Amino acid sequence: MIRWILALALGLVAAWFAYGRSAAAPRAQTPALTWLLAALRAAAVTVVAALLFGAPMGRATPRAPLVAIDASASWRRAVGDESTYVQRWRRFVNDSVVRAVPGDAPLVFVGDSLRDGVGDDVASLTPRDGASRMRPAVDRAASLGRSLVLVTDGEIDDADALSEAPPGSRVMRLATEPRRDAALIDLAVPPSATGADTITVAATVGAGGVATNEGTLRVRLDGVEVGASPVPALAPFASTRIAVPVVVPRGDRTALVQAVLEVASDVEPCNDTLATAMEVGDKPTAVFVSTSPDIDVREVLTVLRGALDVPTRAYLRIAPNVWRVEGSLAPISEAEVKARAAAAGMLVVHGDTAWRPGAGTAATMSRALWVPAPPTQIAKAGELTRVPEWYAASVPASPLMAALSALPFDSLPPVTLAGPARGNQTVLNMRLGKSGEPQPAIATREVNGARTVVISGSGYAGWSLRAGRSRDAFTALWGAIFDWVSAGRGDLRAARPAPGLVRAGEPVLWRRGGTDSVVTVQVAARGATGPKTDSLTLRFGTQYDAQSTPLAAGVYDVQGRGGASVLVVNASREWVPRAPSVAVGPLSRGVAGSDAPRLADAGWPFVLALLLLCGEWLARRAAGQR
Incomplete structure (x- = not known):
């Protein structure tokens, strides 16, 4: 509207300068002709100014929002019958979101990456991403000048990113009933040990939205149970740390240390086990x-x-x-x-x-x-x-x-x-x-x-x-x-997995063992049907650590120059229960952007401006003016 006001003001000023001043208007000219010429000049200048200012041709309509669907695996945690729940989730997304927003609204799936999609993709989608990162969706909505409609379960890795969502954004969530779910959140194991040493295996146990019963934490070394400890009952979303002393059997090898949580009435088995590799030697390194x-x-x-x-x-x-x-x-x-x-x-x-x-x-x-x-000698009196x-x-x-x-x-x-x-x-x-x-x-x-x-x-x-x-x-x-x-x-490996817990959906951290800055390793999954070996090129530069792309959950044998190692990738962190970090409802007030047809997009305003100028010129010629 402001553009039209400015264009009209400019047109009136142009008409006044041409015909409104006493010195500008010819004395023999009748008042009716003067008003006609002024109106033609004002209309012509107004149309030209509106074209230059990019004035709209009609009422602006808000842009359709960007619909972002959280495709992370946390949707499927502790839901009982997973197939039934996934079907319910698909109906909710299709009926409440895809059909509720305008047909021209762009659709994206977000989780560990951002992917473009269409409404028909929802019918075959199963949420399985290993992360819940919403920042890409917020950035996409802001770049398009659209509000954001986010469909999520509320468990987001970067909830602070939603504070930057465009005006008019909102969150939608499928309501689910909380269920009893105890999970292993973290596992701390020494990266190496000497045979006959006593090490401490520490595990962090957490609860979901319902209080859990007492249970047992069992520690296994290469499949053999070597220790156990009771786990107390936990309040909703509470956690505790359990330490289990373990005597390491002798033998030079890479051992698999596994922690298994056993709690009565636990509905989700995918988060009850964590494992990692530990180097065992018969002598201290x-x-x-x-x-x-x-x-x-x-x-x-x-x-x-x-x-x-x-x-x-x-x-x-x-x-x-x-x-x-x-x-x-x-x-x-x-x-x-x-x-x-x-x-x-x-x-x-x-x-x-x-x-x-x-x-x-x-x-x-x-x-x-x-x-x-x-040691530096102490100075005597008078000496420096x-x-x-x-x-x-x-x-x-x-x-x-x-x-x-x-x-x-x-x-x-x-x-x-x-x-x-x-x-x-x-x-x-x-x-x-x-x-x-x-x-x-x-x-x-x-x-x-x-x-x-x-x-x-x-x-x-x-x-x-x-x-x-x-x-x-x-x-x-x-x-x-x-x-x-x-x-x-005794460790000549050019590269080996860095110590610590590795989860699916997260980058794998590698540690350099030699002086080479570029190392190639072969990674083979245990139990895979047929030959399935991937080659990874690790670039360390001047650092001792490098990252590679995430791997699926499983145990991998790593072979590189100088020797072999073992990499254990656990289930995604999306299977660990956590309190929702975002509430249902609007994220910010207002409208992100609107669309309206511009006057310059049509052809007739240019013709109209030309006709108005020609009409003024003909009227002036008829009145005997130049």
């Missing part, structure tokens, strides 16, 4: 011994256990002949420390590098020897002391050069060297104050297949504590060091 523990030890252990996922036992000497187990600080004798170090696949000695695990083992064991810098600052300068040619060549040398904090590192090949050079002669800070040597890395100095933790690129450099340095000693560590 790595042993870290420190005779002078400091903050460097803590940060390096974080890399070993976190970024690199290397099972590590650490022992600290806090006083002469006084040893403690890192973490629990439980006392342990030096003889026991030496015995465990002698059985390790890889040994890291920090502090007194003359410390040996026992006779006959030092010459054949792959190890890392780390000599920390001596300054800690010598050594800065990373260069990475010479070595087996670790490929992993360390991109270190940000200019931004790394200084360290304090304990002297030049002795080895056959220098890994990292440092300069005193950025201007002195380069000194080897890290070096390697290899004798009869036994690999040794010698590290000199203290203060490497400063790289990690600064975060950002410095922390990445810290992880890259120590990751390269320990990967090079992987022959002693």
Whole structure:
């Protein structure tokens, strides 16, 4: 309407300038002719201005909304007879939504992806998506300038995205009666263990919309029950954590750890089992011994256990002949420390590098020897002391050069060297104050297949504590060091599944085991009929983690360069009960957009404007005017 008002105002102003002023109107001209000419000028200018302003030709009608149907599998959880419920769900969607909105309303299915559809697709649709992400539907509606009609069960992964829905959006939901459903929400299992160790398997148990009865949580290792624990009754949507101690049988293998929940009157079996893989070995993969523990030890252990996922036992000497187990600080004798170090696949000695695990083992064991810098001497009265600052300068040619060549040398904090590192090949050079002669800070040597890395100095933790690129450099340095000693560590796999629970519908996280940034693995599903092996190309870049596309639930054998591993994919998180995160009703008031035919879309307004201008010209000529 505002466009027409502006066009009319412009037409009246043009007519007044042409014929309304006394100086503009000819004196011999009659008032009737003046009014006729002014009306023709006003009408012509109004039509031309309306065309230029894009004025509408009729009343605007609201655009049809975008209909988004949640196709996630959570619709089918705890519904009893699933086939009957799916038929009911299809009728609800077809009758209440597809027929209730205008026929030109676009239709999409949303869940783990956004797909275009038509009304006929509802008759054959079975909700089975492994996620409930509504953000794509909100973005599509906003880009089209339409309101959003969302058909969902209320269990949405990104409910906050609906706060940005266009005006006039609303939510529709099929009402269902809540049923008793107990489920396993999470399962925490150590990624690796040593035979005869006692580990803790922790499971999180949750309830649906109805209180559950007491039950039992059973833990199975390779199909054999190894532990059980009672589960208390739970209130609606409550949860609890159950820990079960398990003794790991001896044997070098990849074991399948499975938690099974048994609760009376539970109506949904799909969420009662969770499983994951655990590496079991007869000897500890790595042993870290420190005779002078400091903050460097803590940060390096974080890399070993976190970024690199290397099972590590650490022992600290806090006083002469006084040893403690890192973490629990439980006392342990030096003889026991030496015995465990002698059985390790890889040994890291920090502090007194003359410390040996026992006779006959030092010459054949792959190890890392780390000599920390001596404590800074306290200044005497009248004296000033300054800690010598050594800065990373260069990475010479070595087996670790490929992993360390991109270190940000200019931004790394200084360290304090304990002297030049002795080895056959220098890994990292440092300069005193950025201007002195380069000194080897890290070096390697290899004798009869036994690999040794010698590290000199203290203060490497400063790289990690600064975060950002410095922390990445810290992880890259120590990751390269320990990967090079992987022959002693016994894990030569180029890539393996990262520890943790994996569910269908979620990306699979992989962890790099070598220095290659591009790794290809073969993934084969157990129990599949016929050959069914997929090839995955993992691109790590400078990181130690990479993601691949989601996989269907099942157990997969992974084969890659350096060895095999096992990947367990559990049922989708959509089968876990949770409280609805969005209510039925309008999301926002107003109208998202409207459509009206524009005057410029028709041809006759152009003809009308031309006729009006021609009529004015003819009338002026008849009156003797130019």
